[in-house]
Amino acid sequence: MKFLHFYFIITFFIFQGCSTQQADPQANTSHIETAETTSDTSTKPVTATDKNTEAFDNEFETEFAESEKTEVSDPLSGYNRSMTSFNDAFFTYALNPVSKAYAAIIPQPLRLGLSNFIHNIKYPVRLVNNLLQLKFQNISDETERFIVNSTVGLAGFMDPATHYMNIPVHDEDFGQTLGHYGAGSGFHLVLPFLGPSNARDTLGLFPDMYLSPLVNLKSYDQYRIPSNFAESIAVYAVEVTNKNSLRLGEYESLKKDALDLYPFLKDIYEQKRASEIAE
């Protein structure tokens, strides 16, 4: 109960923060826009083609500046930066070697099976969040997937719903649900081991953990697989290792595109979440 109170207080606190954050950059951009139009109508004589290319350039400029409006606030940048280095080191020197060894021992079909099983069993998370967003087609898709994969798909180890019936997955989490109803992302927050996140999505983790049969915080529910918090962490460690073993090399390849790792990962995360929420 105490925890619930705490949760609501934090939620309230964050959304208060959001409203002030959003007002700021918008004020900024309107300022820039006016600056642009004035420079356009400057007295310099311009030829028709010049004007054409100018208009054309501005079109791209506004298209890309549009999404920069929602610049995320980052009061914890110092902490975030060091946590990014920590996560990066953890990934490179612990998770990746372990995943590689794991991949060498366990054949891929088994790893895929486990990945399918984990995905399938988290159906309650997707169901509730789709329900909260009133996405009824998604609910019917997800339910169909769950029924098919849990039965024909041998308790979820196989994924006939994707491979034979072409029913799409609709991953939704509580962070996306909050975003769907207009909650801003809040400040950026890099979580230890979990990687980039923000205030909204971090809060979203708690309801999702509550819904997930793979997490048991207080050992009170019968239907959950782990029986206590320590076991939940163990299950999660296996899940992450297994997932990473199927995506070896992706992070390294991504990292090469970065001039500076922390802002790069932050930007990618926020862009990705924005597009997931928009879907």
Next chain:
Amino acid sequence: MLKKILVILLLSGLSAHAVEEANIKKVMDAKVKKVLGILKNTKLSQKQKEHKSITVMDKIFDYRTMSQISMGKRWKTLTAKEKNQFSRTFEKKLKYSYVDKLRLYNNQRVITKELKKLKSNRISLEYRIIGKDKNYKVVYLFYKKRKSNQWYIYDVRLVGVSIIQTYRKQFSEFLKTKSFKQLLKSL
């Protein structure tokens, strides 16, 4: 007869430098198919694969415009020489990054999704890569060149992340504290 027409259509589509609106999907599908064919070809070395896939895709990308967008407002302050220099460096960087991603390819299936006309001079074309445990959405963004009415790619979105937008942010962040020369070097 039908085969002949198809061959002619394919050839004409592939040989053109850029594409007309009606052909975008056809040409891109053919190109994607060709790249997949190259990647699956076990006779080629990794280097050959990379080189060939780049030449298939090359002409349809407008690297100059990509460079310009990624630089944002700074572009106008650059001299013509600097612009050329930057475009060339950035093109290399993009190609390297593309090739590096190709290395991850492991017989995944690629499905064409829909073509959307966003504006009179903007089109997006979506693909789905069916990965091992997850699907990846790839969206190519085209714009129409005014003079020629041809369409070129100016951005690619991988799982909702715009590549050019990401570079744009990085460059503006970088140039806040460092010089243009340093940027060229670090690319």
